[in-house]
Amino acid sequence: MKNNHTPTRTGRLTRWIAGAAIGLMALVVGAPASMAQGAESVEGQTYVIGTDTTFAPFEFRQNGELTGIDMDILHAIAEDEGFKVEVRSLGFSAALAALSANQVDGVIAGMSITDERKQIYDFSEPYFESGVQMAVAKDDEDIKGYEDLKGKTVVAKTGSEGETYAKSIAKQYDFTVKSLDQSATMYESVKAGSAVAVFDDYPVLAYGIAQGNGLKTVTDKVPGGSYGFAVNKGQNTALLAAFNDGLAELKANGEYQQILDKYLADPTVNTPGNFFDLAVKSFPALMTGLGNTLGVTAISFAIAMALGLLFGFFKISGNIVLRGIATTFVNIFRGTPLLLWAFMFYFGLPQLTGWDISVWTAGILTLSLNAGAYVAEIVRGGIQSVDPGQLEAARSLGLGYGKSMQKVVIPQAFKMMTPSLINQLIISLKDSSLLLAIGFAELLYQGQQIYAANFRVTETLLIVGVIYFIAIMALTKLANYADKRFNK
Amino acid sequence: MSTASEMNSQVKIQVTDLHKSFGSNNVLQGIDLEIREGEVLCVIGPSGSGKSTLLRCLNKLEDITSGTVVVDGFDVTDPKVDINEVRRHVGMVFQHFNLFPHMSVAENIMLAPVELKKMNRTEARAKALELLERVGLKEKADARPASLSGGQKQRVAIARALAMSPGIMLFDEATSALDPEMVGEVLQVIKELADSGMTMVLVTHEMGFAREVADRVVFMADGVVCEQGKPEDLFGNPQQARTQDFLSKVL
Numbered sequence: 018m019k020n021n022h023t024p025t026r027t028g029r030l031t032r033w034i035a036g037a038a039i040g041l042m043a044l045v046v047g048a049p050a051s052m053a054q055g056a057e058s059v060e061g062q063t064y065v066i067g068t069d070t071t072f073a074p075f076e077f078r079q080n081g082e083l084t085g086i087d088m089d090i091l092h093a094i095a096e097d098e099g100f101k102v103e104v105r106s107l108g109f110s111a112a113l114a115a116l117s118a119n120q121v122d123g124v125i126a127g128m129s130i131t132d133e134r135k136q137i138y139d140f141s142e143p144y145f146e147s148g149v150q151m152a153v154a155k156d157d158e159d160i161k162g163y164e165d166l167k168g169k170t171v172v173a174k175t176g177s178e179g180e181t182y183a184k185s186i187a188k189q190y191d192f193t194v195k196s197l198d199q200s201a202t203m204y205e206s207v208k209a210g211s212a213v214a215v216f217d218d219y220p221v222l223a224y225g226i227a228q229g230n231g232l233k234t235v236t237d238k239v240p241g242g243s244y245g246f247a248v249n250k251g252q253n254t255a256l257l258a259a260f261n262d263g264l265a266e267l268k269a270n271g272e273y274q275q276i277l278d279k280y281l282a283d284p285t286v287n288t289p290g291n292f293f294d295l296a297v298k299s300f301p302a303l304m305t306g307l308g309n310t311l312g313v314t315a316i317s318f319a320i321a322m323a324l325g326l327l328f329g330f331f332k333i334s335g336n337i338v339l340r341g342i343a344t345t346f347v348n349i350f351r352g353t354p355l356l357l358w359a360f361m362f363y364f365g366l367p368q369l370t371g372w373d374i375s376v377w378t379a380g381i382l383t384l385s386l387n388a389g390a391y392v393a394e395i396v397r398g399g400i401q402s403v404d405p406g407q408l409e410a411a412r413s414l415g416l417g418y419g420k421s422m423q424k425v426v427i428p429q430a431f432k433m434m435t436p437s438l439i440n441q442l443i444i445s446l447k448d449s450s451l452l453l454a455i456g457f458a459e460l461l462y463q464g465q466q467i468y469a470a471n472f473r474v475t476e477t478l479l480i481v482g483v484i485y486f487i488a489i490m491a492l493t494k495l496a497n498y499a500d501k502r503f504n505k
Numbered sequence: 506m507s508t509a510s511e512m513n514s515q516v517k518i519q520v521t522d523l524h525k526s527f528g529s530n531n532v533l534q535g536i537d538l539e540i541r542e543g544e545v546l547c548v549i550g551p552s553g554s555g556k557s558t559l560l561r562c563l564n565k566l567e568d569i570t571s572g573t574v575v576v577d578g579f580d581v582t583d584p585k586v587d588i589n590e591v592r593r594h595v596g597m598v599f600q601h602f603n604l605f606p607h608m609s610v611a612e613n614i615m616l617a618p619v620e621l622k623k624m625n626r627t628e629a630r631a632k633a634l635e636l637l638e639r640v641g642l643k644e645k646a647d648a649r650p651a652s653l654s655g656g657q658k659q660r661v662a663i664a665r666a667l668a669m670s671p672g673i674m675l676f677d678e679a680t681s682a683l684d685p686e687m688v689g690e691v692l693q694v695i696k697e698l699a700d701s702g703m704t705m706v707l708v709t710h711e712m713g714f715a716r717e718v719a720d721r722v723v724f725m726a727d728g729v730v731c732e733q734g735k736p737e738d739l740f741g742n743p744q745q746a747r748t749q750d751f752l753s754k755v756l
Contacts, residue, residue, distance in 0.1 A: 404601075404603070406599060406601055406603040407603055407605065409566055409599070409603065410597075410599060410603035410604075410605070410662075410665075411605075411616075412566065412589075412592065413564055413566060413592055413595075413596075413597040413666075414592065414593075414616065414617035414665070414666075414668070414669065415589045415590070415591075415592040415593035415617060415621060415669060416589065416616070416617060416620055416621070417589050420620055424616060424620060425605050425616075428607045429605075429606065429607055432607070
């Protein structure tokens, strides 16, 4: 059973958010994610539902559309019960954090119903009975059962029931369990030979095998927990009731079984195309990702330049207060990880303020403040590297400090800063890939979406890497050309 | 300049009990000095005696610890006085030229007149060319400073300092960073300036030159004025032991 991709972090994050939420409940309650909160009837309402990005066959992208068992069930129920849904594909951890932050009304993400989670969320009736199964590489003739695992290493998903089960029998069969974060990477490590077998949720395994992930199952599935749809405890009761009602209806009229069969019993067998086919097929999604990567980098870097100039000047100012402000700014954003701020702005800030922070806003805030701190240091260094005699000469002519800086010092400083600024721009572009953690649809995120559905991890990453490389080379050439052109 | 030190000419710079410290280092320890209009004053003395610091106090490139410096009737130590206004009347030439490398020679000279709205670009360029002609570098107007020799750079720097038509010129070891064969051309320009009646204060190590152009020579040691007088007296018949000792080493 899937718990989530990175359960340890999520657990902590969720607890942190839950803790913060208690103190800020008054603010939070006043800012529901949808207008439907507290309504008696769900009819005609629109609900915002958070989900995972990459958990085939429950949710994954096919030709750009989010599809899968969760999505089909959700849409069928919504149609049945007469409400509308707006699905946000955030990633598992992010979806739960967004639920706690009331940015979404509910979460459906192949989530196991556990006692721990019941403390924070209200769950629907189970809509899927899962179980754990073991798979090995397709051409592996040695491993036919657990007893063949003696002395070997297997992989399982961190915090999942697959991991729990594998560990529970590890001693008995004398094998080692290594934990990884994503299904696709687990399968890769089995194919690569660093592990001989994988323990994973059976529907995920079955789907992956059907998609040609290069594995086969050799043991029976072990029955496990159930998946449920979740809302915040005590909230959106009408939505939860409608979900249960609609689920019963789907089961009664057979539509439920059709959905499961579509993905599990008879999945469209994927004939693995060649590398070129993969590149062509994934190209549109990756170009969208590249566009978002370049967009968020460009906007953030423009803001970072403004911040950097301001704080860079503060740093060399004679005023101790301004210097203190600049030093604090630089130390905070240079001294803390980028990812922390991405989480803080996307999950923390909405709770603190009640504002609805979009993933673009959070991404731009994160990147621009981080780059701004580095640019401030570049500006300070650039200005200080100009011979003090230059400022003295300008001042001795009767020019004021501002004029002297503007006409004499800055043009020379800027010339010296340019290589460092180009460097920082490239770092920011690469750093923007971290925003995938909050579900920002940049290039690497799109790549993950693709390999989560087709399990061709290495090839997809290779394509993504080439696109990054070409984009950064082009940007470097452009920047160097501009440098030569304007700093001559 | 025999008339320059006559008592009836106007006082251009009045320094009274000037002290300047860098931390615990008392570089100037009570300087009193008066410079009259048209006077050429040379300041000599061993390194570390405070010559350059004294010069830099005159246009407040250094903050003054105590005492007063009055230039053209403005007390530069008074915070209400617009120091930028005072500096427009005081040209300064630096040891290391400090030309602006990102501008052409003409632009270096035009910067202050244009930015301070004293002239439009056309007038400023005409003025720059006129000044360049005066220092013998008219053909270098559109060159970059980096392409000039040290002597040429310093002549451009002098032209730049003259762009605002100052009434006073300060020279801070203007020939110390030059190769020996270039010293002459720069001294020639300075001498012509002195002959034109400009009020000038020069910190210099060129004793022969000081003797030739100065109306008065000030010998500084350890942050005080040790001895001053007409060049023929100070060089020919120094009264103080410190002066005699210094001159015996440099002459």
